[in-house]
Amino acid sequence: MGLVSKYYKQSATYKIFKGVSGLFVEFLDTLGKLSETGYHLLICLFKYKIDKKELLEQCERFGVSSLPITLSIVAMTSVIIASQVALEMVKQGGGNFIGMMMTILIVRELAVIMSGFAIISMIGSSLASEIATMRVTEQIDAIKVLKVDPIAHLFIPRVLSGIIMMPFVTIIASMVGVLAGAITSDVFAGLSYRAYFDSAWLGVYMKDLWVSLLKAVFFGGTIALISCTCGYFASGGAKGVGLATTKAVVWSFVAIVIWDMLFAIAFFF
Numbered sequence: 543m544g545l546v547s548k549y550y551k552q553s554a555t556y557k558i559f560k561g562v563s564g565l566f567v568e569f570l571d572t573l574g575k576l577s578e579t580g581y582h583l584l585i586c587l588f589k590y591k592i593d594k595k596e597l598l599e600q601c602e603r604f605g606v607s608s609l610p611i612t613l614s615i616v617a618m619t620s621v622i623i624a625s626q627v628a629l630e631m632v633k634q635g636g637g638n639f640i641g642m643m644m645t646i647l648i649v650r651e652l653a654v655i656m657s658g659f660a661i662i663s664m665i666g667s668s669l670a671s672e673i674a675t676m677r678v679t680e681q682i683d684a685i686k687v688l689k690v691d692p693i694a695h696l697f698i699p700r701v702l703s704g705i706i707m708m709p710f711v712t713i714i715a716s717m718v719g720v721l722a723g724a725i726t727s728d729v730f731a732g733l734s735y736r737a738y739f740d741s742a743w744l745g746v747y748m749k750d751l752w753v754s755l756l757k758a759v760f761f762g763g764t765i766a767l768i769s770c771t772c773g774y775f776a777s778g779g780a781k782g783v784g785l786a787t788t789k790a791v792v793w794s795f796v797a798i799v800i801w802d803m804l805f806a807i808a809f810f811f
Contacts, residue, residue: 593695
């Protein structure tokens with residue numbers, strides 16, 4: 543029996559099962575910690591005065607500092623899609639619908655999801671590593687000794703900055719994405735700017751804009767909350783900081799994809 547168990551543990555089936563079960567346990571553990579810190583954060587919002595200076599600093603970090611990489615990613619993705627689609631649609635007689643297709647794609651999905659990915663990579667990882675470093679160097683313990691709630695002090699400005707700034711980032715990214723699509727369609731398919739922008743409004747409604755902004759609010763708050771939580775519960779020195787940062791990035795990606803799926807089901811099915 544022991545020999546069978548030994549060979550079974552060396553099999554690919556066992557390794558896959560162990561990996562999946564470990565990932566599931568880690569997901570439940572992270573979800574539990576998020577629930578704990580999220581509940582604590584809501585209580586703190588009604589009890590503590592918000593540090594406006596710290597909030598403005600975090601808003602500048604979350605919104606302004608992330609704009610160059612965010613707009614670059616959105617613009618390049620729009621160029622890639624338009625360059626592959628525009629010419630084929632013109633060949634098939636669908637040139638008058640290129641602007642509408644690109645605008646719907648960018649406003650509903652591309653701008654907000656790519657902005658989320660860029661902010662996770664740049665800002666989310668930074669938040670997680672910053673708070674994780676504070677944890678392993680016992681700075682958070684020092685904050686507690688001073689009778690200051692660390693979640694109120696560290697989480698509130700960062701989470702609120704994500705909620706406030708993400709919609710503005712999404713609006714600017716949408717404008718850049720639509721413009722990049724228009725330029726690419728003109729260069730690759732010879733589609734005039736007038737034809738592109740005339741068709742851009744055919745299938746885009748205010749509902750698309752509001753849903754996109756609502757998604758941005760949820761994305762921004764979720765990214766900041768997950769990043770801060772993963773950093774807050776870090777342990778184990780420098781290695782723990784790296785693990786916390788990796789966990790924050792991975793679970794933030796998973797979270798916004800789940801949010802995106804739920805919004806698609808709720809508003810567009």
